[in-house]
Amino acid sequence: MNMSLGRGARERLVVIGGDAAGMSAASQARRMRPSAELEIVAFERGRFSSYSACGIPYWVGGDVPDRDRLIARTPEEHRARGIDLRMRTEVLEIDVPGQRVRARDLETGAESWTSYDKLVIATGARPVRPELPGVDAPGVHGVQTLDDGQALLDTLAGTEGRRAVVVGAGYIGVEMAEALINRGYRVTVVNRGAEPMSTLDADMGRLVHRAMTGLGITMVDDAEVTAFRTGDDGRVSAVATADAEYPADVVVLGIGVRPQTSLARAAGLPLGDRQGLLTDLAMRVRGHENVFAGGDCVEVLDLVSGQQRHIALGTHANKHGQVIGTNAGGGYATFPGVVGTAVSKVCGLEIARTGLREKDARRAGLQYVTATVESTSRAGYYPGAGTMTVKMLAERRTGRLLGVQIVGGEGAAKRVDVAAVALTAGMTVERMTSLDLGYAPPFSPVWDPVLVAARKAVKAVAAAL
């Protein structure tokens, strides 16, 4: 039965997933078309809607005092805007030819089909849980959802020991290591690579390594976890590698996330190499006029390498939602792609990257030169000037900007935005040297650090002609 029969001109938009991408899409579609024209039904299997997953480490670390502050909009607020948001309701199946989804109320167990005219898939990502002995033991935590964060805080509150092991040293791993140090834990980070933050080149990651050990975090590099040991109570007691065991009262997994696309896969929708849904520029699932997808469950086009990537980041999810809602509401908008910008504040350092790392450039078949400089965030004579290291990649011969990485003190991270826009515009590093950036002693030396790097990159390009 296709329930769209008999509903006249009123269309139904179904949204799977009640977080950033899904609810942005629903909200924007509602702004475009009133309830009389467009019914919107959204399913969320968890207990929270529209929250900032990026804020979880700050909540765990104590900088953000209260979980509810991470919630941008409650289910009640969404419903007040004419969005039928059904919490604790999990979608189990998408019937693409039949234009309907099957959902289960997790409280009652009741299942039912809901038909759609347009569908939005915003199922997000799930943290990688390695298939190792003991990974499911109490005390081993991922930190992807607010529920995860609450579970971790409950463990911390109920555990006397103060030894924490963080597995993985990407953004989440490093942020969680710092959060646990702030809570008075002795923290060991077990990292597969030689340096933390593999989103940076190793020479820049080394600066983060130094800051982490400076905070008292124990770094175990080049180490692969082989098992999670448990004690007599069944709880986690240690993390084992090939060479050693690290006692642990609590373990946090920070080894990345993957697109949550099992529903989409079962429905026969197109997935990329990273298991993310593939969409066109209007965020429609390729080959499916009435199905949109966005947020952490899709792959996006990297405008610098020309390749598809998976990047789980709230700012992209919000933009996707905005585009989807506009298109689903009868308007027109596109998401052209990303340049791979990410910023982070950890262990007293600001860390930023955009564009390609050295290995990304090689993978994309690009030849490049690099330039690394040290500069300051303010005029040298102005109080509070902090130092920063800026690394820049430029294409060999053409001099086109390929990427920038920055590690430093206050005022370092957001400078990467200049490079993000320059990458989007396809600028050369030579053109960048004359960019008209804001200059005043409290904000910058006369040559902004990004321009100092560009000047050095120009020389490197000339030397490699």
Place this chain on the structure above:
Amino acid sequence: MNMSLGRGARERLVVIGGDAAGMSAASQARRMRPSAELEIVAFERGRFSSYSACGIPYWVGGDVPDRDRLIARTPEEHRARGIDLRMRTEVLEIDVPGQRVRARDLETGAESWTSYDKLVIATGARPVRPELPGVDAPGVHGVQTLDDGQALLDTLAGTEGRRAVVVGAGYIGVEMAEALINRGYRVTVVNRGAEPMSTLDADMGRLVHRAMTGLGITMVDDAEVTAFRTGDDGRVSAVATADAEYPADVVVLGIGVRPQTSLARAAGLPLGDRQGLLTDLAMRVRGHENVFAGGDCVEVLDLVSGQQRHIALGTHANKHGQVIGTNAGGGYATFPGVVGTAVSKVCGLEIARTGLREKDARRAGLQYVTATVESTSRAGYYPGAGTMTVKMLAERRTGRLLGVQIVGGEGAAKRVDVAAVALTAGMTVERMTSLDLGYAPPFSPVWDPVLVAARKAVKAVAAAL
């Protein structure tokens, strides 16, 4: 006599002006070519070389404790690099056909001619001194040079009264008003316009007005100074307008600067409507293969309006010098132009602008829409999030970005750089909405304030189609 005869292949580069543009040019030319190939002679009539004029308000205000910290490179350091920098030596005449300059040693009074193969004119700007009664009285100060700053500090040290009047409310006027408040003065600002910071539209300037009065600064708006009154000792005692007199123990002039181009004018070199030297993109004076000019004495191309402008700013002077030195040294570089970016930190506010104000757009023949939003510097839940107001101008119909103004708390000003690069690239506000800017809770809401403004500007463009 042409002194280049008999010097064989060794060329002489003569530089007029020993501050940012001139000494950057000299230093870069020296990097390009050794002393055996290129002799470099630089003339500076003042006592200081290569200093940060932009830092003077912070020195006067006490944030920078020591004058010498504003000096990037001393005359001795320049000489150690093979630049024959002659201090306290004023160039009185440029003989363009004869390729020589006449200079006077201000200590001895001796005059002599020096020939050149290539000439750099970097004579800077001079503060506007209105031709009003009493303007030359002791106690009335401009603040363009280090010497000016020292003279003002000497006046402050030697004066018991604590009443200061600042004439003009541009960057320098507002910065000096704050510096004097910080030194314990009662400060009155007499301003010709309705709002301070005429580099902003009035609706944005109003926010600065509020902050200034909040600091206890008395603002006299829409007021034209008619005279400077003097007391029995001949020193300034008050500032008069048509309506009132404002008692003053010290007066600071902050009513702008003009290109210092009397030498160039006398030599018959081409000047623009704002009396600045006109150059090509390689910073050669138009029509003169061997004469370069840069810094505060030239006009620059505004890439947004397509018109010539005069902008006195250290960061441009340094870039000009870099380009001139490269070209004078036999290399190739250009300065494509500016987009009009300026940032400032005054009275607890960060202030930024780039591109066109409303009146600039009208003057350039451009039709536009505006969008103004309030947003925050960090995620709302992250500690220390400050608010900011962002105003954006976009071209009618095309949606091309025309300008951005930002007034707000910490983290506001340097966000303007994103717009500066977008202007340089000719981006539309619609394309800006999907810019991949750095996002993390300590640095930005999921929608960066500049992108929030872009979203609103997109709607304004659509509404004005």
